[in-house]
Structures are given as structure tokens and as C-alpha cells.
Amino acid sequence: MADKDFLVFIEQRQGVIKKASLEVLSEAIRQNKDKNGTVTAVLICADSTLLVKNITCFQPNKVIVISGHEYSEYSTESYANALQTVVEKLNPKYTFAANTAMGKDLIPRVAAHFTSPCVTDVVELIAEGSNLLAVKPMYSAKSYGKFAFNSDMSFMTLRPNVFPLAEKNESASVPVETLSCPPIEVRAKVVETKASEKQKMELTEAPIIVSGGRGIKGPENWAMLQDLCDVLGAALGASRAVVDAGWIDHQHQVGQTGKTVSPQLYIACGISGAIQHLAGMNSSKNIVAINNNPDAPIFKLATYGLVGDVFEIVPKLTEEIKKLKGES
Amino acid sequence: MKIAVCIKAVPDTETKIAIASDKIHIETAGVKYITSPYDEFAIEEAVKIKEKHGGEIVGISLGGAEVTEVLKNSLARGLDTALHLKDDLFADLNPLSTAGCLAAAIRNENFDIVLCGQQGVGGDNNQVPTIIAELLNWSQVNQIVKLDIEGKEFKAEREIEGAHEIVAGVLPAVFSAQKDLNTPRYPSIKEIMAAKRKEITIKDAESLGVKDAITKTKDLVVLKELSMPPARTQGRKIEGSADEQVKQLVQLLRMEAKVI
Ligand SMILES: Cc1cc2nc3c(=O)[nH]c(=O)nc-3n(C[C@H](O)[C@H](O)[C@H](O)COP(=O)(O)OP(=O)(O)OC[C@H]3O[C@@H](n4cnc5c(N)ncnc54)[C@H](O)[C@@H]3O)c2cc1C
Numbered sequence A: 001m002a003d004k005d006f007l008v009f010i011e012q013r014q015g016v017i018k019k020a021s022l023e024v025l026s027e028a029i030r031q032n033k034d035k036n037g038t039v040t041a042v043l044i045c046a047d048s049t050l051l052v053k054n055i056t057c058f059q060p061n062k063v064i065v066i067s068g069h070e071y072s073e074y075s076t077e078s079y080a081n082a083l084q085t086v087v088e089k090l091n092p093k094y095t096f097a098a099n100t101a102m103g104k105d106l107i108p109r110v111a112a113h114f115t116s117p118c119v120t121d122v123v124e125l126i127a128e129g130s131n132l133l134a135v136k137p138m139y140s141a142k143s144y145g146k147f148a149f150n151s152d153m154s155f156m157t158l159r160p161n162v163f164p165l166a167e168k169n170e171s172a173s174v175p176v177e178t179l180s181c182p183p184i185e186v187r188a189k190v191v192e193t194k195a196s197e198k199q200k201m202e203l204t205e206a207p208i209i210v211s212g213g214r215g216i217k218g219p220e221n222w223a224m225l226q227d228l229c230d231v232l233g234a235a236l237g238a239s240r241a242v243v244d245a246g247w248i249d250h251q252h253q254v255g256q257t258g259k260t261v262s263p264q265l266y267i268a269c270g271i272s273g274a275i276q277h278l279a280g281m282n283s284s285k286n287i288v289a290i291n292n293n294p295d296a297p298i299f300k301l302a303t304y305g306l307v308g309d310v311f312e313i314v315p316k317l318t319e320e321i322k323k324l325k326g327e328s
Numbered sequence B: 001m002k003i004a005v006c007i008k009a010v011p012d013t014e015t016k017i018a019i020a021s022d023k024i025h026i027e028t029a030g031v032k033y034i035t036s037p038y039d040e041f042a043i044e045e046a047v048k049i050k051e052k053h054g055g056e057i058v059g060i061s062l063g064g065a066e067v068t069e070v071l072k073n074s075l076a077r078g079l080d081t082a083l084h085l086k087d088d089l090f091a092d093l094n095p096l097s098t099a100g101c102l103a104a105a106i107r108n109e110n111f112d113i114v115l116c117g118q119q120g121v122g123g124d125n126n127q128v129p130t131i132i133a134e135l136l137n138w139s140q141v142n143q144i145v146k147l148d149i150e151g152k153e154f155k156a157e158r159e160i161e162g163a164h165e166i167v168a169g170v171l172p173a174v175f176s177a178q179k180d181l182n183t184p185r186y187p188s189i190k191e192i193m194a195a196k197r198k199e200i201t202i203k204d205a206e207s208l209g210v211k212d213a214i215t216k217t218k219d220l221v222v223l224k225e226l227s228m229p230p231a232r233t234q235g236r237k238i239e240g241s242a243d244e245q246v247k248q249l250v251q252l253l254r255m256e257a258k259v260i
């Protein structure tokens, strides 16, 4: 019964499955509960041997694996070709993926191949009869749009960190099918991947982010924020002002022309809270602002606002959390 | 090198968004329209490629009356000609239909390169460049921070999570610009004056040959309702000496927010 089935694209890079795509799988299974369709996870990779268990433990109805050396690096064309083969075969009503660099690159392309609609960066799914409505931020998160599909086949990418992971069942038995698909000529290929040396954790996936703005005075003071990141297990973010000033790479920028994040906790240090910065972080669950200007706009949004000097507060905060973690 | 740059006219990013009474549009009275921020990087990259390799740049924008000023401004930055895709049928298009119109304007015109922004303000879709590439059956590289062209070959660097990917391929191809790609130059008064004389060609659905295709795809996904972001409950200020503030904060993060 294709008219209610879900297909979830599981993203891996270098043999590591993206947590965000397991969140998507969890959500698809939740949405399918009352629909009684099937949820199929599709994994495209070089070698699936060690990976499949990470998927089956979430208990989709089936896992489809397409593997081969041609999938060792992501390429739009080869991955699109593989995903299209699966979509053609299963004819799913909804195809989901995580809203990551790969998801955003792949899913609209496959959707267009089938002349089907796609909504990206979905933060909420609403069941309406047998259909799903998709909610996504628009106008730089200054408003939210609710979308309805009028199509037998629809595609969506779901924002990381928004949909909770389901409980795992390590002993679940789920059928795994391997599929081969016709080879194609790939015109654009990844020839090299350069890991960025600074960022230990990806911003869009981090549960906690510590962000610095012009208030930290200079690039020599990242070390102070990095210390706080380390005790919290947080990723380091930045405002555009300091990226433009060359204090840090654009990878770290949060905001309208940077990344959109929604961590459990966002700590803004010496950031004024310009509307373009807020656009990237205003869906964070908890926001802490540390700023010496009591009138800084960031305080309007902050769950907890501390008026004070970052150079005084941040090191104390690091110490206090270190103490706490030492105790527990 | 023949380059198309897709340019979206969007409300100024400083605009306070208010929702119109129909609940699916924003209030447009008094809104100033600008070039979508990422499209500025796409325009600059096109100009840089032309400076190096020669060629021609055509700016293409789909939209209503707000497009004219934005295209004039882009012409001043170095486009040779501009195309305005304008039709009542084009109101509120989804990304599939928008890309369908843009692809129709690009197809069969011997373009080597299409440059877009990686995301257009408003829809915030990150879709149009990719769909254009699929419809033209070209390759694509999204979120690029570097682009080198050598004859018919390209090498592009794109931003992914925690890394950069270097992608090599052959033209024609579609690229979408990430912020680090370049530093846009602003036009001089002289260039702005000169741009006033450059022509903007208008094409409608009929002349693009997309009437049936757009009618078919237009309603595949529709915006049902626009709403304001859930209001954040007014937070609290934590007072006291730095020591007291920190102690209180840690306590709240642990006991109330339960995040540490
Ligand atoms: C099209 C467009 C897109 C943009 N995109 C983005 C984006 O993606 N992300 C983004 O961040 N911005 C973006 N901006 C820029 C944005 O408008 C602001 O300029 C920027 O966010 C300001 O950065 P900031 O808060 O670090 O600096 P400032 O606004 O200068 O704020 C510094 C803050 O530090 C405080 N401070 C100073 N000293 C101390 C101290 N010792 N202790 C505590 N606090 C202190 C000050 O009170 C002040 O509030 C964009 C702008 C435009 C026009």
C-alpha cells in the first residue's frame, strides 16, 4: 500500500551514520503509528556491514541497502540515482531526510526528478486525516509557514535536533534487503574532503552552543569560550561581526547568513542580538545572554540574562560547572 | 563564458514581519525590497569569472514589480542584461514551479554556468538551484565558498558539516553561493547611472512556454497559513555580583532548565 508509506534516507559520511537522520527515522515511525503503512530506511554507502545495526535498532519495517565503492564519497548524481531507484520501486507517499548539507543537496533534486513537491527545514509535522502538514520557519524565522501537499508523492527534510530519538531495541529483527542500481556517469565528483581543524562538534547538531560576539574583544579570547565549551561538551558559535572581522571561520557563524541552530542551550557571550543573529538561534530551547549593556536586544529573548562583563563571568561559569561535573 | 545569475528580490532583512489579513502573505506596505543576501555573492562571482575569462552575464529574476529596482541595482554591479519573469500566474510559486520558470529561461540559450544564492530570504528553501540543475540535467555544487574555472572544467569548494568538500567536474553546471565565496563590491554612482540605460527584458508564462507546466506544478504544495513564531516567555534577569549571578545561573540550568 504505497499510498501511506514512508521512506527515510539514512545519511552516512565516511561510514558514520548521522544522528539527525536517526531522528528523522524516529519521527517517521511515530507518524506512521496510526497510519499503518510501512517505514523503510534506505542506506547508501560503501560498506554497510557495521552500519545496519544502528538502523535496525530503531525498528523500521525494512532496511534497504545500496552499497558499492562508488558511494564512498557523496556525489549528488550517484546518490540521486540510487535514491531514485528506491523511490521508483517503493512509490512511498513521503520521503524524509535530515536537513543537512547532504539532505538539502539531494532531496530537492530527487523530488524534482519525480515532479514532486519538497519542503525543507521542517520543524513540526501535523497529521490531518491521512495527510501530513509540514511547518517550517520562513523569513529568517520571523514567521512560520504551514504547508499542505497535493501530491501522491512528497519529500521533506527535517531540521536536526528538533525531533527526539526513539528508544533503541538492540535485539530487534528487521528485514534487510540489498538492492543494486544501474551505474551512471558522474559528472561532478568529490576529489577531496578537508576537515576543519577548529570545530570539534558540528553546530547544527550540538546540544549546547557557546557563542561569542564583538564583546569578546579579540580572537585571542576564543580560548576563554573554548574552555567553557569543553566543560559543557558544547560547540563554538559566533556572530557575523566577528566572522567578518576575521576572528573565526564562517563555519562558526550563527544567523541569517550563517547556520540555523536549535540547541537545548545557547549561551550568547558579548552578542548584541541583532535581528539577523536571532534568526539563526531564536528556536533554541534555553538562551543565556551575558552582556554588559542591560538594554542589549538579546535580553528580550534570553531565558536567563546576566548583565555583566564576559571576562569576569565566563571564567567563573566554567569553574562552577567544572566543580559541579566533578561532584556528579 | 555565458553566465546566468538568478536573483531574488526579498524584503529587507531588517523588516519587521507582519502577517497580512489573508494569513498567507506578509504585510507589504512600506516594505523595502533588496537583493537576497546570498545572491549578492552569486553576482560578484559572475563578475569575477567574466573579468578573468570574458563572456556575458544575464541576471534573471522572477517576481512582481519589486524586481525592477533590484535588477537595476544588479545591472550596476556588472550584469550585461537582465530578464524579468513576470506573470500573474507566477504569484506565490513553490520552489518546483519557480525553478521550472528559471530553467525554461536558461534552457537552449547556451549558458555554461548558472549561479544562485544558496538560500533565498522568504521561503528559505535551499531548493531552487538544485531543481534548476535537475530540470536542465546539469551537475550542481551547492554552498560553494570557492570556484575555479579552467576551460570547460571546474573545481569548487563547498561547505558541509565540519568540513569542506572539493568537487571537480565539467560545465555546464549550477552553483549556489555560500557567504565566504567572495566580498561583493558596491557599484559606483557612474555605474548606477550607466545601468539606468541597460535594458530589462520582460517575459511572461506564454513566451517562456511554461504555462501548462506551471499550472500543473503550482498547487503540488501550498502555503496554508503563516504565523508568528511562538512567543518566548519573557526571561528573567539574574542580579547580583558576578559570583552570585554564576551560582544562580548554574543552579537554574541544572534544576529548572535541566540542561547541564
Ligand atoms: C544581510 C545581513 C545578514 C546578516 N547576517 C548575520 C548573521 O548571519 N549572523 C549574525 O550574527 N549577524 C548577521 N548580520 C549582522 C548583524 O546585523 C549584526 O551586525 C551582528 O550580529 C552584530 O554582532 P555582535 O553582536 O557580535 O556585535 P555588536 O552588535 O557590536 O555587539 C557586541 C555586544 O557585546 C557587548 N559587550 C561589549 N563588551 C562586553 C563585555 N566586556 N562583556 C559583555 N558584553 C560586552 C555589547 O554591549 C554589545 O551588545 C547580518 C546583517 C545583514 C545586513
Ligand SMILES: Nc1ncnc2c1ncn2[C@@H]1O[C@H](COP(=O)(O)O)[C@@H](O)[C@H]1O
Residues within 6 Å of the ligand: B005, B006, B007, B008, B009, B036, B038, B039, B042, B060, B061, B062, B063, B095, B098, B102, B115, B116, B117, B118, B119, B120, B121, B123, B124, B125, B126, B127, B128, B129
Ligand atoms: N523568484 C526568484 N527569481 C530568481 N531567482 C530565484 C528566485 N527564487 C529563488 N531564486 C534563486 O534560488 C536561490 C535559492 O532560493 P531558495 O531555493 O528559494 O532558497 C536564490 O538565492 C536565488 O538565486
